[in-house]
Amino acid sequence: MESLVAVPVLLPLLAAGVKLAIGARLRRLQSLISIVTLTITAVVSLVLLVEVDAHGPVVTELGGWESPLGICLVADRLSTLMLVVSTLVTLCVMVYAVGGAYADQEHDAPMAIFNPAFLVMVAGVADAFLSGDLFNLFVAFEMLLSGSYVLLTFGGTQSRIRAGATYTVMGLASSMLFLIALAVTYAATGTLSFAQLAERFGPLDTHVKLLIELTLLLAFAIKAAIFPLSAWLPDSYPTAPAPATAVFAGLLTKVGVYAIIRLEALLFPGGPVATLLMWVALATMLVGVLGAVAQTDIKRVFSFTLVSHIGYMVFGVALSTVQGLSGAIFYVVHHITVTTGLFLVAGLIERRAGTTRVERLGGLMTATPLIALLYLIPALNLSGIPPMSGFLGKLALIQAGLADGSPLALLLVAGSLTTSLLTLYAVAKVWGKAFWRAPEPSVTGTVVESDESTGEDPVVTTTTMPLTLVGSTAALVVLGLSYTLLAGPLSALTDRAAAELMSRGPYVSAVLGRGE
Amino acid sequence: MTIPLLPFAASGVLIATGVTLMLERSLVRLLAGVVMLGNGVNLLIVTSSGSPGSPPILGRFPQEGMADPLPQAMVLTAIVITLGVTAFLLAMVHRSWQLTGSDEVQDDTEDRRVRLRARAGELSEAVRRRQEEYRRLLAEERVQRPTEKEARRRLRLRRREALRLMRHAIRQERARQALALDPELEGDD
Numbered sequence A: 001m002e003s004l005v006a007v008p009v010l011l012p013l014l015a016a017g018v019k020l021a022i023g024a025r026l027r028r029l030q031s032l033i034s035i036v037t038l039t040i041t042a043v044v045s046l047v048l049l050v051e052v053d054a055h056g057p058v059v060t061e062l063g064g065w066e067s068p069l070g071i072c073l074v075a076d077r078l079s080t081l082m083l084v085v086s087t088l089v090t091l092c093v094m095v096y097a098v099g100g101a102y103a104d105q106e107h108d109a110p111m112a113i114f115n116p117a118f119l120v121m122v123a124g125v126a127d128a129f130l131s132g133d134l135f136n137l138f139v140a141f142e143m144l145l146s147g148s149y150v151l152l153t154f155g156g157t158q159s160r161i162r163a164g165a166t167y168t169v170m171g172l173a174s175s176m177l178f179l180i181a182l183a184v185t186y187a188a189t190g191t192l193s194f195a196q197l198a199e200r201f202g203p204l205d206t207h208v209k210l211l212i213e214l215t216l217l218l219a220f221a222i223k224a225a226i227f228p229l230s231a232w233l234p235d236s237y238p239t240a241p242a243p244a245t246a247v248f249a250g251l252l253t254k255v256g257v258y259a260i261i262r263l264e265a266l267l268f269p270g271g272p273v274a275t276l277l278m279w280v281a282l283a284t285m286l287v288g289v290l291g292a293v294a295q296t297d298i299k300r301v302f303s304f305t306l307v308s309h310i311g312y313m314v315f316g317v318a319l320s321t322v323q324g325l326s327g328a329i330f331y332v333v334h335h336i337t338v339t340t341g342l343f344l345v346a347g348l349i350e351r352r353a354g355t356t357r358v359e360r361l362g363g364l365m366t367a368t369p370l371i372a373l374l375y376l377i378p379a380l381n382l383s384g385i386p387p388m389s390g391f392l393g394k395l396a397l398i399q400a401g402l403a404d405g406s407p408l409a410l411l412l413v414a415g416s417l418t419t420s421l422l423t424l425y426a427v428a429k430v431w432g433k434a435f436w437r438a439p440e441p442s443v444t445g446t447v448v449e450s451d452e453s454t455g456e457d458p459v460v461t462t463t464t465m466p467l468t469l470v471g472s473t474a475a476l477v478v479l480g481l482s483y484t485l486l487a488g489p490l491s492a493l494t495d496r497a498a499a500e501l502m503s504r505g506p507y508v509s510a511v512l513g514r515g516e
Numbered sequence B: 001m002t003i004p005l006l007p008f009a010a011s012g013v014l015i016a017t018g019v020t021l022m023l024e025r026s027l028v029r030l031l032a033g034v035v036m037l038g039n040g041v042n043l044l045i046v047t048s049s050g051s052p053g054s055p056p057i058l059g060r061f062p063q064e065g066m067a068d069p070l071p072q073a074m075v076l077t078a079i080v081i082t083l084g085v086t087a088f089l090l091a092m093v094h095r096s097w098q099l100t101g102s103d104e105v106q107d108d109t110e111d112r113r114v115r116l117r118a119r120a121g122e123l124s125e126a127v128r129r130r131q132e133e134y135r136r137l138l139a140e141e142r143v144q145r146p147t148e149k150e151a152r153r154r155l156r157l158r159r160r161e162a163l164r165l166m167r168h169a170i171r172q173e174r175a176r177q178a179l180a181l182d183p184e185l186e187g188d189d
Helices: A003-022 A027-055 A077-104 A108-130 A134-152 A158-189 A194-200 A206-224 A232-239 A242-267 A273-294 A298-319 A322-353 A369-383 A389-404 A407-436 A467-485 A487-503 A505-511 B005-022 B027-047 B069-100 B109-143 B149-181
Strands: A058-061 A072-075
Touching (some): A003 A027, A003 A058, A027 A058, A058 A505, A072 A505, A077 A108, A077 A242, A077 A467, A077 A487, A108 A242, A134 A158, A134 A242, A134 B069, A158 A206, A158 B005, A158 B027, A158 B069, A194 A242, A206 A242, A206 A273, A232 A242, A232 A298, A242 A273, A242 A487, A273 A298, A298 A389, A369 A407, A389 A407, A389 A467, A389 A487, A467 A487, A487 A505, B005 B027, B027 B069, B109 B149
Antiparallel strands (some): A058 A072
């Protein structure tokens, strides 16, 4: 069981290496390797989740070095739950990407780069969820970021290079902050292992502790796109290829949120930062959703709602109660699935109509009822229409906020409700314009249009929708809906994960080899 | 544990210079900033291991004076990562220069569209006000036909002035819209 923990990290990396060695030849084999790899990872993650939920955290020490010294991977309830959701989502996105490339008869070379970069990113995400020390977390961030740099600037067109410049520099800036925090932490405590830090931060001077916490929080908040540090996200994400955007939106920001959860729950429980996080969460929710209302491009609308809904998760973390954390974890699970689904649908719309700008769209409802349905379900789910999982997640957070009862928490509850309504307004605006309006000529046939001003490649629209594209999107939408059916077991699981996080004991004793 | 002052101060200077350079719009300076920031941060990690000591090899050196090997292992990883990302950034700067002929970070066109919409709304309001005033004066002149010559002349002058203002507002709006769409003026507001 212990050796299984390393599989979600090592297998995708190995597959990426094999694919780079194969190069652009043997495309079928490449796609097969990707999908088989991700399927195995998903199965392993599920097995781990069941095992960890039953018997407590599983630790594996890499290279035979003992825990506080060497690199260890720790699977507890939170990390395996994240792992399961992320591998399921990446599997769907991979099927989508492979299907899209086949359908368009794309050149071999781009796919030969896309595949390994995607797998390196998946390995980085898995490593971030599993890592048991701060330095390994840094390496994981770098892995997933390097993969995402390649995916974001894929093809090297002007708009992607422009977006890539900001994105890469933001990524670098946050990594450097992270490294500075690591140096200070090591100088102050002499360790970077989460378990040892949890013990050694206790007696540390409050000011040094606050300094370290805030620097780490800053680094993670850039990655999670929390309000004052979120401006890079809507600028960069929408330009990437649809599958890449989908997985960025779904997973990469959530890795930042995961890191914040670990930081707040395990390393710095009950610090003075919670109040700051509350205000930041409120600002993130409102500023993000107001941005979404002002946008006219579907991908940008979703990028802004993505920023806005990160606020919900930060709210849950800031409450620092079991109930709040449980709500935040539930919301992360829901949001990964729904956002990825929505961006895949935006990719389908782009494929069908040549653009995602709502003023150029119209009549999609009659042209492609299937895409309309695939848009509507996750859009309503995102804005929290009962009985979907978005509603359940928001309900859990709002209940946790009311249970807290402080004026600030009540203000945030009001903010959550407003954000939810405004999200509904934003997605309904897109629905009204792109789907319900009288049809535009471009939606009815095959058009080649070139946008001179941005220097983009001409956009080819097509009416053929391969089964792989629609199927993978539908699978994600159904996965999002299934959280409603599984709400009982799922929220029980997030409750247990949150309780495990808050008690801190099981994690620390599992890593340092005590108890059991 | 004591921290040696000189490397610590040097890393501070490197980080400060790096951050200052990264705030530039030129991508090449930004790259130089990234390199300096990276080196400064790596130096900081080495510094965090404390004062210099003997090589950490058991059996050959006394254990008390040994340097801490862990930050050295970590900094090697960090150096390799910084190198890789810098190489990627360099390739991207080159590609950007190939495509646009300049090495500046460019504005987001979508942001400018939103800005333009806001600006257009605000200006068309000004145009609409001028138009209303002009129409009102025109109507007034029609009504006042039977009155004396001097009053009509003055009204005509006022109407002409309103027309001039309206045209001016329209011209101004067109100029501002052109400015907002002008690719040459990236970044100016």
